[in-house]
Amino acid sequence: SSSCRQVGPTEVYRFDISYAGWSHSKKNEYKPHLKKCWCIPSSHSAAFVAAMEDVLEVYSRPYDETLPVICMDEKPVQLLAQAREGFTSNSTGIRYEDNEYVRNGTCSIFLFTEPLAGWRHAEAKQQRTRTDWAKRIKWLLDERYPNVERVILVCDNLNTHNIASLYEAFEPEEALRLAKRLEIHHTPKHGSWLNIAEIELSALGNQCLYKRRISSVENLNEELLSWNTERNAGQKSVNWQFKTADARTKLKHLYPILNFYWSEECQLAVQDCRRPYKTEAPLSYIELLNVTK
Numbered sequence: 001s002s003s004c005r006q007v008g009p010t011e012v013y014r015f016d017i018s019y020a021g022w023s024h025s026k027k028n029e030y031k032p033h034l035k036k037c038w039c040i041p042s043s044h045s046a047a048f049v050a051a052m053e054d055v056l057e058v059y060s061r062p063y064d065e066t067l068p069v070i071c072m073d074e075k076p077v078q079l080l081a082q083a084r085e086g087f088t089s090n091s092t093g094i095r096y097e098d099n100e101y102v103r104n105g106t107c108s109i110f111l112f113t114e115p116l117a118g119w120r121h122a123e124a125k126q127q128r129t130r131t132d133w134a135k136r137i138k139w140l141l142d143e144r145y146p147n148v149e150r151v152i153l154v155c156d157n158l159n160t161h162n163i164a165s166l167y168e169a170f171e172p173e174e175a176l177r178l179a180k181r182l183e184i185h186h187t188p189k190h191g192s193w194l195n196i197a198e199i200e201l202s203a204l205g206n207q208c209l210y211k212r213r214i215s216s217v218e219n220l221n222e223e224l225l226s227w228n229t230e231r232n233a234g235q236k237s238v239n240w241q242f243k244t245a246d247a248r249t250k251l252k253h254l255y256p257i258l259n260f261y262w263s264e265e266c267q268l269a270v271q272d273c274r275r276p277y278k279t280e281a282p283l284s285y286i287e288l289l290n291v292t293k
Contacts, residue, residue: 040251041254043254047188051157052251053244055154055195071115072154072155073197073200075201077214079216108126108128109204110128111201113196118236120231124220151182152185154196157189
């Protein structure tokens, strides 16, 4: 499209305006109204890759019903009540709600899932203290998996997600008994996306909690029970595809350079490379790095 502007009595300037904006404009490149978040460090981190590969190796294990791999996570929820009762239109079936609501405090959803078995369980508690977490672990070990020797638990590195919480909630003998049956693997800092339980929490938010006002923990647990039952009945599972080899390729910048994993192709390239004049002198580290790029 084009636009005309009259400057003087006889002078008319014509500007070509495309649908994308003014010609040579950077308007579409600069978007200060948008915000993006990231969960991966910007530079190499040995601590991150160590925890990441530990979790990925756990996910690569074959299914073993005697050693279940469980992922857990928590989700805070704000409890909201209606200020005035809504109504449903008889003619259209549309539900009308007042945009005013009453705050009834907050609670926390504890979600456990066994991805390879297609099982998950979510339950809301008033708080998420060390004692609350320890009680959920006791439920998991004694009621859900009473006959297995050990449960492998993947969770984020929240300060309540550790063996110390068991000793804060129970007698030493009981805490030690539970600890012996629990093998914990923490996701790295800024790496909560490695926790499969986050995928289940996302599904829970979209399928059960999205744009809904739930006024109490009791009502929320009724909704969670229905969601658990329906999703478990459908045997919904997560097919995790991200492997350790993928991490070493796609997240190469996270690995410290001196300890970087050399693939078989890189090793062959280095062996075939020679200095000028075909000398057998060893390559410098910088030259090795250039060879593998």
